[in-house]
Amino acid sequence: MATESETELTADAIRFTGVHKLFRTAEQATLALRHLTFAVARGEYVCVLGRSGCGKSTTVNLLLGLGVPTSGQVSVLGHDPHREFARLRGRIACVFQNDRLLPWRNAIDNVRLPMEILGLDTSSAEAETWLQRLGLQGFEYAMPHQLSGGMRQRVALARALTSDPDILLADEAFGHLDEVTGNSLRTQFRQLAKDRGKTVLHITHSIDEALDFSDRILVLGKPGSVVADIAKIRELDVSSRVRLRAEILQHLQGPGVAAAAAGEAGVPPHLWEAGS
Amino acid sequence: MAELSLHDEPQPARRWVPRRAPVRRGPVSALPLESWIAFAAVLAAWEIASHFLPPFLFPSLATVAATLVETLQSPGSVEAIALTYARILVSLALTFAIAGGLGIWAAVHPGVDRAIAPLVQLKQGVPAVCWAIFAIIWFKGMEPRVFFVVAVSTFPTFFYQLRDGVRGIPADLWSMVRAWRPSRWHLLRKLLLPSLVPSMLVAWRINLGNGARITVTAELLAGVSGIGHFLRESQEQFRMDAAIAWTVVMAVFVLSIDFGMGRLERRLLAWRQNPKPN
Numbered sequence: 001m002a003t004e005s006e007t008e009l010t011a012d013a014i015r016f017t018g019v020h021k022l023f024r025t026a027e028q029a030t031l032a033l034r035h036l037t038f039a040v041a042r043g044e045y046v047c048v049l050g051r052s053g054c055g056k057s058t059t060v061n062l063l064l065g066l067g068v069p070t071s072g073q074v075s076v077l078g079h080d081p082h083r084e085f086a087r088l089r090g091r092i093a094c095v096f097q098n099d100r101l102l103p104w105r106n107a108i109d110n111v112r113l114p115m116e117i118l119g120l121d122t123s124s125a126e127a128e129t130w131l132q133r134l135g136l137q138g139f140e141y142a143m144p145h146q147l148s149g150g151m152r153q154r155v156a157l158a159r160a161l162t163s164d165p166d167i168l169l170a171d172e173a174f175g176h177l178d179e180v181t182g183n184s185l186r187t188q189f190r191q192l193a194k195d196r197g198k199t200v201l202h203i204t205h206s207i208d209e210a211l212d213f214s215d216r217i218l219v220l221g222k223p224g225s226v227v228a229d230i231a232k233i234r235e236l237d238v239s240s241r242v243r244l245r246a247e248i249l250q251h252l253q254g255p256g257v258a259a260a261a262a263g264e265a266g267v268p269p270h271l272w273e274a275g276s
Numbered sequence: 277m278a279e280l281s282l283h284d285e286p287q288p289a290r291r292w293v294p295r296r297a298p299v300r301r302g303p304v305s306a307l308p309l310e311s312w313i314a315f316a317a318v319l320a321a322w323e324i325a326s327h328f329l330p331p332f333l334f335p336s337l338a339t340v341a342a343t344l345v346e347t348l349q350s351p352g353s354v355e356a357i358a359l360t361y362a363r364i365l366v367s368l369a370l371t372f373a374i375a376g377g378l379g380i381w382a383a384v385h386p387g388v389d390r391a392i393a394p395l396v397q398l399k400q401g402v403p404a405v406c407w408a409i410f411a412i413i414w415f416k417g418m419e420p421r422v423f424f425v426v427a428v429s430t431f432p433t434f435f436y437q438l439r440d441g442v443r444g445i446p447a448d449l450w451s452m453v454r455a456w457r458p459s460r461w462h463l464l465r466k467l468l469l470p471s472l473v474p475s476m477l478v479a480w481r482i483n484l485g486n487g488a489r490i491t492v493t494a495e496l497l498a499g500v501s502g503i504g505h506f507l508r509e510s511q512e513q514f515r516m517d518a519a520i521a522w523t524v525v526m527a528v529f530v531l532s533i534d535f536g537m538g539r540l541e542r543r544l545l546a547w548r549q550n551p552k553p554n
Binding site: 061064065066085086088089090092093094096098100102103104105113114116117118143144145163 | 448449451452453454455456457458459462466467470473547548
């Protein structure tokens with residue numbers, strides 16, 4: 001059995017091994033993830049692309065330890081995020097699709113939330129500094145409803161960064177913002193993550209976003225399983241980019257991807273429709 | 277690191293100062309003219325009636341005022357007033373702690389809800405006066421009688437409000453906070469209790485009136501002290517002026533507390549009321 005230090009020293013920050021996730025209700029069962037297997041190395045910036053309902057958000061919930069896989073293993077920094085819930089305190093953070101700010105707290109108190117939970121020194125200027133870095137100087141004491149969507153998402157980003165986690169998850173965090181604001185935030189997010197050597201799993205449904213920002217792209221089929229793992233995609237020339245884009249699009253749209261994949265795994269047809 | 281910039285948002289030169297909520301006037305000064313006219317009409321009608329009907333039915337306003345002053349100056353009366361107010365507030369506070377705690381527990385544990393909710397529903401079918409009778413039979417002292425009746429009567433509101441308050445917390449906020457791996461204490465302090473403030477305030481505002489009415493009823497039926505006891509004495513002596521004076525004392529208490537709750541609500545829920553900046 002691996003010791004704790006051996007576990008911590010595993011090269012992969014994130015590892016999914018044959019993960020199935022089935023949601024059951026009284027009426028039906030929905031297969032969200034089908035034999036999902038991939039790994040993300042420490043310091044890597046990986047984008048996960050997939051169509052709606054391919055299990056992207058389910059993947060995030062499993063990584064955060066908020067759900068349990070039906071079968072298979074999820075490992076974050078060598079720990080099971082659900083069973084060893086407390087071990088990953090402060091080591092993984094997520095910027096969600098919507099900002100999820102606590103409406104009764106002002107911007108700076110929202111940023112301080114993880115610090116309070118993790119028992120960090122909230123009197124330090126850390127939270128204020130992050131807000132300033134993200135262009136929110138002067139808005140520290142504004143309530144969430146007094147901020148625009150882009151500003152609220154910046155607060156959420158500051159909240160994720162303030163605890164200095166090893167792993168950052170972005171769950172379609174910039175998709176709902178207008179193009180200019182979204183691009184600005186994406187650039188800041190990548191820059192901040194790279195500067196600090198963070199491992200990033202960036203869930204998106206935008207091919208261009210994935211091509212622009214990631215070191216590697218995982219394309220998920222439906223139900224959630226890796227149908228393409230595309231590495232070394234930074235600094236592409238125009239023709240390579242166009243070709244890669246078309247390839248990814250083909251993977252996303254590929255007829256029978258889900259059916260073929262599900263069939264191989266022996267999953268009955270009525271479970272092919274995924275929900276995340 | 278690349279220079280960060282905002283593209284769509286304004287860069288404020290000064291510290292952000294949220295716009296103040298409009299100043300609200302007190303409940304009395306906020307009354308419209310029509311309400312004042314209606315009140316004045318009722319008082320005038322009463323005063324006119326007092327000139328034609330016996331004083332045990334309609335005492336004059338001056339007599340009522342004199343009795344009220346006399347009541348407030350009597351140490352025995354002041355003690356009775358304090359006792360009733362304390363009974364109301366202590367009983368409500370204890371009931372809130374018990375019912376609120378159970379409501380939160382029921383919201384997070386369906387098994388607890390399945391056990392408690394049917395009992396609360398069953399209780400709803402029993403009239404409050406029946407509980408007062410049970411209290412008289414079961415308990416000897418006045419304090420347990422009052423507490424029992426107030427607790428039973430106000431329990432459902434506290435229970436349902438807090439249970440549904442927890443259920444109403446958006447799943448997004450739950451998962452956001454839980455993703456930080458908080459302790460139960462932190463979850464309670466950082467998410468649950470702040471989310472429940474609106475439900476708590478609603479429950480208290482509803483139950484303050486209920487608690488006051490039930491406490492006085494219990495004192496009236498079974499008490500030897502408190503405002504209810506003096507109200508019964510007024511009835512036995514056909515002293516309408518005293519009955520009105522005691523009623524005013526109760527009404528002022530309930531309205532004052534309700535006014536205070538309103539102020540507290542505006543303060544605690546200011547984040548819901550502030551207008552958006554232009």
